[in-house]
Structure formats: C-alpha cells, structure tokens
Amino acid sequence: MAVIKMINAMCSNLMNSALTYFSGFGNEFASQDPRCPDALPLGQNNPQHCPYGLYAEQISGTAFTAPRHENKRSWLYRIYPSVIHRPFTRCKPGALTHNWGQNPPNPNQMRWLPFSIPSADDKVDFSEGLHTICGAGDPMTRSGIAVHIFLCNTSMENKCFYNSDGDFLIVPQQGSLAITTEFGKMEVDINEICVIQQGMKFSVNVKGPTRGYILEVFDNHFQLPNLGPIGANGLANPRDFQTPVAWYEDREVQNFQVISKYQGHLFRAEQDHSPFDVVAWHGNYVPYKYNLANFMVINAVKFDHCDPSIFTVLTCPSSKVGTAIADFVIFPPRWSVQEHTFRPPYYHRNCMSEFMGLIHGNYEAKEEGFLPGGASLHSIMTPHGPDTQCYEGASNDELRPARVAYGTQAFMFESSLSLAVTLWGELTCEKLDSNYYKCWQTLKKHFDPAWRPQTH
Template structure:
C-alpha cells in the first residue's frame, strides 16, 4: 500500500480489506444492494404501508409523497419513481427566490461565445485547488465549478463536467439539482452525504449518483479530511446511468450489479430551526426556506434512489492473446444519447491489472476517436500511464473528438522492443475516463480562473521521440527506388 496525492490518499483495493461486509471499514452505514432493483426501507417498523402506496391515514401520522424520475407513462423498463413517508410534505416551505449565483457554475452550452469556447487541442490541468480554511468557509454550494459541457438542461439533452473543492460542511442547508443527475467521483477527503433516503459515506475511489430533484447535504468528515475535500461531478440531462450490456462476457464482469449500494432510511431528529433549500435550475441558484429538516423521511420504497459503487470492486477484462483492447471494455456505467450507437457518456476506470498480450504494442495505439476523452487521476504517482495521465491526482486532461493523441515518451519506444512477458500495469493508481459522443465547450473558469491550466497542447519536442523510422529504413528505401518513387 502507498500514499499518493496532496493529502496522502491511501491507495485501496477491495480484496486487501478482507471485509465481511459490503463496505469499507471506515463506512459506518448499512446499505441495500443491487443495481436497478426495487428497494424498500423503514426506520421505524410499520412505517411502510403494505399493499398500497397512499393510505387514507399513514402510520405514525406520516405523509405519503411520490417522486418520479421519468414520465408517468414510461415503459416498465424505464419507469423510475418512489414513494416516501415523511413528517412534513416537501411542499411545506416559504417563497422561492433567486439568490446570488455561483458564477463558476453554468448549464448553457448551445453555442460558443465569449464565456464558453471549444478546445481544438489537448489540454491538462494540475490539481484543482482546495480553498484554504484561513480564507473563509467554502461548502459545496460555492465550491462547485463547471469545466465544460454540451447541450442544455432545458431541452433535456447534454451533459456537463464539474469539479468540487471544499473546506467546510453544509450547515442548515440542502442542495437539489433540478437540471439533471449528479455522478460524484470522490478524489480527496471523506464525505458524509445525507439524502432523503438515508446516508451515503463516500471515500476516494468511490462514486455516487444522486438523481435529479433529490435533496442532499454534503458534509466533510473532519477527522479523516482536515484540509477539505475534492472530486469530480458528471452531470447528465435527459438520460440515466445504466450498466453496460455484457454481451459475450456472459452474466458477470465489469461492474457487477450486486456491488451497487443503496442507503437505508434514517430520519434526521437532531437538527432544529430554519433550513435553506438551494436548488440549481438552468445553472442558476434559487433558495426557499422552511422551519423543519428536509431529511424527515421515515420509510420509502421504489427504484429512484441514490446509490454508490466502489471502483476497486471493478472486474477487469482484457486481451489474453494479441492487441490492445478498446477502452470501452473498462466501462462502469453508461448514459445513452438519442443515437443508439453513440453514448452521451461512458464512465470508465483504469486500475491495477495484468497485461499479457503477445506480439503486440501494449500501450494504447495512436488514435483519433470520434469520442471526446476526459481523464482524471484519483490517486497514484505522477508520470505513469501515458500523455493523458502525467498530471498529479486531482487534475485532469481532455482531448476533443478526432484530436490525434497517444503516448509520447520513452515508454513508447521501450514498448516496441519490450520482452513479451506478463506484467502488472496500473499498480498503485486509479484513473477514470469519460468518453462522450459530444465535443465540449469549456468555461472561462476552466480556461483561466481556476489557475491550474497547464497548456493548450503538448510541446512539439515531445514528438522528437517518434521519428520517421520508415524514411530511415534501408529496405523501404530500396523498394521505393525500385517502384520509381524516389
């Protein structure tokens, strides 16, 4: 085991924990299991109605409330909804007012402008800065920053990439994203996330999905994260995350459905006084206040529930004969687009695994993909894994669709002459990649105000390691002369 990253993130692999429960040792909560399942949970026995959803009088004086994540008439396979049983309905609140918006958050990516622009090259970011506590408290509401995106939530089409960098917990406030679903990737610090359905404890190299319209509160475990927390968010509009089809792999592999964890009901009975509910709609912030906790659900059932997944449980599949496998073999979750042949976004992971391909150039081949690629290191040493991964944990890199890229370092030359023996790759590191059919437009914050943009392209000198070997090959020159081409 090793320590990497600015705040000494401990490298973790699930099999090393030898745990007898489905969570890591630090996680204090209990969970339900199974991606796509119908789940139910009650904090007090008898709070959940049996055989119906909305009794004339609910047990213990609770109120029944439905939350739908899809159209009422959606086919059964796509229907997402739940019923919650709470002390006060969510509609019990004051007036909704627009408040000072976090100016580094946006949701409008329909056309390039002065505030958002294309990147027709490769770019990288050093680790995004976690604000110093001495400069003031920054919680999730103000610590969310948009990097780029495509489309717009009002037309239910597109996505956005964000980072969050915070040094304090949310106090007396909850957040709700009216625009789309949030997929959180924890990179630094331990997070205790309170949702209407219970708690989710999120550690580096775990991911969490909180769907559109669901309220949550983000708190930092101060003992585990004295300097703050940082991570990434993928926001999707008009589509839901799904497990990729396994095809010839059969019933198991990649991210197994049983490894996705869902919270259990846990009503908040400790907080009193006023609460602010901050909603993000069209990239703008709005506030409504209420004099009771929004986390007052005693029981619930349905399939529109937040969930988390430990990336170290991912089951890798790669070639055992020849040639490098396309990166889609590492897809954890996929979000579909209107084009059945091109996902809006695939979430991929690259961690420790074996490489045994024979007679093969083992690193990723040079390529120009129709998909855009966004990579970020969760933990691991610098300078490993290719041009797109030379940044430190907490940073990122991006290549737009059809941008030529590949490895440009000494390892590329070495791989051409390496002895073909089984070897471990990705040791002591974990990286995720987002592949999208969209080329993104990037914000002014990402290209200037973040202060950690490294470069708009790699230096030309890097390609000196890849000379024109064909032009120096004597046999090739002889044949060209015989063909009258020289």
C-alpha cells in the first residue's frame, strides 16, 4: 500500500508539472492513463470483464434518444463505481440559492464594487465560497440560468463537487485554479475559462485568495455560435479548446466528502475512496478549457459599431431560433479603425439581460467605477451606455486607428431571461454601488435646432 501511494504521489507531481490536453470542441475523445496501457476495452463499451478489473460506467449529458449530432455521453473505466457512497444529507444553507422570489424586483442599473475574498483566518474552499448574485428559471424544470461569484482562499481537501442542475462556465478573476476532474487535470489561469458539465465531479485547488464568476445553465449545454457569412473560421476556433487526458489516483481515504448541487441546494455524502479513480475513458461529454487570448476578433473596418454578438465565445441556445438562454461574450483587445463613428458601445435598451464582469484592466465605456472583481447588471429594457467622460471623449477624439482594451479583459453573460437579483447580491454582500446612476447624470443636452448639414 505504501508503494502504491508513493507511485501515485510521484505521478501526481509529474502530471501537475506538465499537463497535456486534447485539442478540439465536441470531439469524440479516447484516453487512458499511461500507467495502465490497454485499459480501454476493444470493440465494446461494457464487456463482461473490463481490463485491470475496472468497472464500466456511463455518464449521459443528453437523453439516449437525442439526435446523433446533439448526443453527449462518455464511458468511464474506474476502480470503484460512483454508486458507492453513504446517504446524502443537506448542507447548512449558505449564499447559493435559486429562490428568485426572496428579494423584490429592481429594474435599476446595478454595479458592484469588487467582491470581498475571505480573510486568511477564515478558511473557505470553492464549494463553500459560492454566492448567487442573480438568475431566473428553475433547475427542476431544466430551464433557466444562475450567475454566481466564487470567493475562496483554500483548496478542497478530500472533497469533490458535482452539479446535478446544469453546467458551470467558470471565469477566474484572481488566482489560478488547479482543477482535478474524473477525466483528468486542468490548470485554469487568469484570462482562461473552463466548463464543467452537468454531473462531472471535480475538485479545485488554489494557491491563495481567489475570486471569479460562474455562469450556470440549466437547459442545455454550451455550443460554439454559428458563423453565418463570417465563414468557416473565426471567433473561438474549435482547435483552441482543450480537454484533459486521463489521470487516476488509487487512494483509500476515510470520509471523502462528495458535495452535490441538487435542485438549488447543496448536499453532502461520504465515501472511503477518491472519486478520481478513472483509469480510462472515451466519449464526447467532457470538461474543457479555453484561453480567451486565442479569440479571433471580428470588427467593423469602415464605419459604425458592430453589435456585441460578434464577440460571442460560447452560447446556450433556447428553443427560439437565434435567441440564447445564455451567451458568453468577451470584449478583447483589438484595433478600432471606424471612420466618422462613435466608437464605444452605443446607448442601448435591450430585450436581453446583460451581466458584465471585469477580469483585469479598464472597460472602455466606463473607465472609473467598474473595477476588476466587480460586476454590473443592466436588466431587460433598462437603459445603459457610456458614461459622461466616455461620451465626451469619444465624440471629440481624432479618429485615428487606435488599440482598444489592451491590457483589459471584460466579459458579459447575456440572457433572454429576466434576471432576479438575490438578497445576497443586493444587500448582504454590501458591494452594490448606490451612486452608479450618477455617471450618466452629467450628460449634457447638445441639441441645436439651428443645425444644418455642411455643404461641400
């Protein structure tokens, strides 16, 4: 047993120092830990006797009868089946919730200052540091989304988490995430994202104070947006998505905690082995990560400001064509070259909800007040747009080619749903900026009824 533990530790250190990944989005992958060659069964999924005495287990991300181009599932070959655990009990209620009726509706423009990370003497891991800020819908009917903030400062030890309600799109803002999944290991750095799909067990290790954002979708899984007349290439290219390769640990451990998010609540079960014991796997239902620096930017090169949909990285479509349950949109570094154009984002009233976060830098439309680690929410049909400083500057600047957002990465979770803000989001966190509305109050009237077009 001591020799096995030593070998596992050595392999763990090796894998952490040089992680490798598969390339591609939505592919059929097959992987086996190199310590166990030929662990994948040949020619079938569920043989009478699996290699190495492993158990075969399928995880389904769609119904068995979903169309082939949408069907998501993977086969895992593991030391113990997932069913070996003691009964779940409900965890103490925290700031994670899907109770959208606990707080009165508020149509105002909202902006949050950076959310506070727990102090060093208050140890909080990823699963304990989930705080719901807004959302809509119901995981019980598999329809809706939730937006969470995670605030933590310590690693998950002998503990894993899985989400029965939907997929997590995770955006780290401060501190990188070392994530162990049933499929292998991922290192998710600042300016990268990852997606952990419904039901997949994972554990998050951190190196200190850590903060970030999560978009959770109940309906479906994230897809790449259609490119239409853009053509075959552009935006987030499939080859730049990375999926971990198989890695396992054969570790007996007393009272390993399994945290399940189920119907908007957290539950805890215990078992006496690590769940990261998958020696081999194959399928197309996998976790993955993406580096936002690889996004191929499309932009206007003559005049006008394109709609932000050109910056969509991933989308979760609804049943209504062209309308998303949720889009993940970024505002990356790029060149701005438009002629006779107001270049920043235009003033807008939208039939969609717009939740924005800032990973680093200064967002072009509001360089003051919108800070890294903070957020904003502009609800359905609530007016929003550039503040006074941005408007006056962009209206009078010489229109030369300019680099925009260099050193900055802002993003948006956009949804067709009307999002309710939680009690934690509006009151308990104490980060809501009550002065946000003032950034527009000094906009001046420029109307001149005597204006006439210039003659040439």
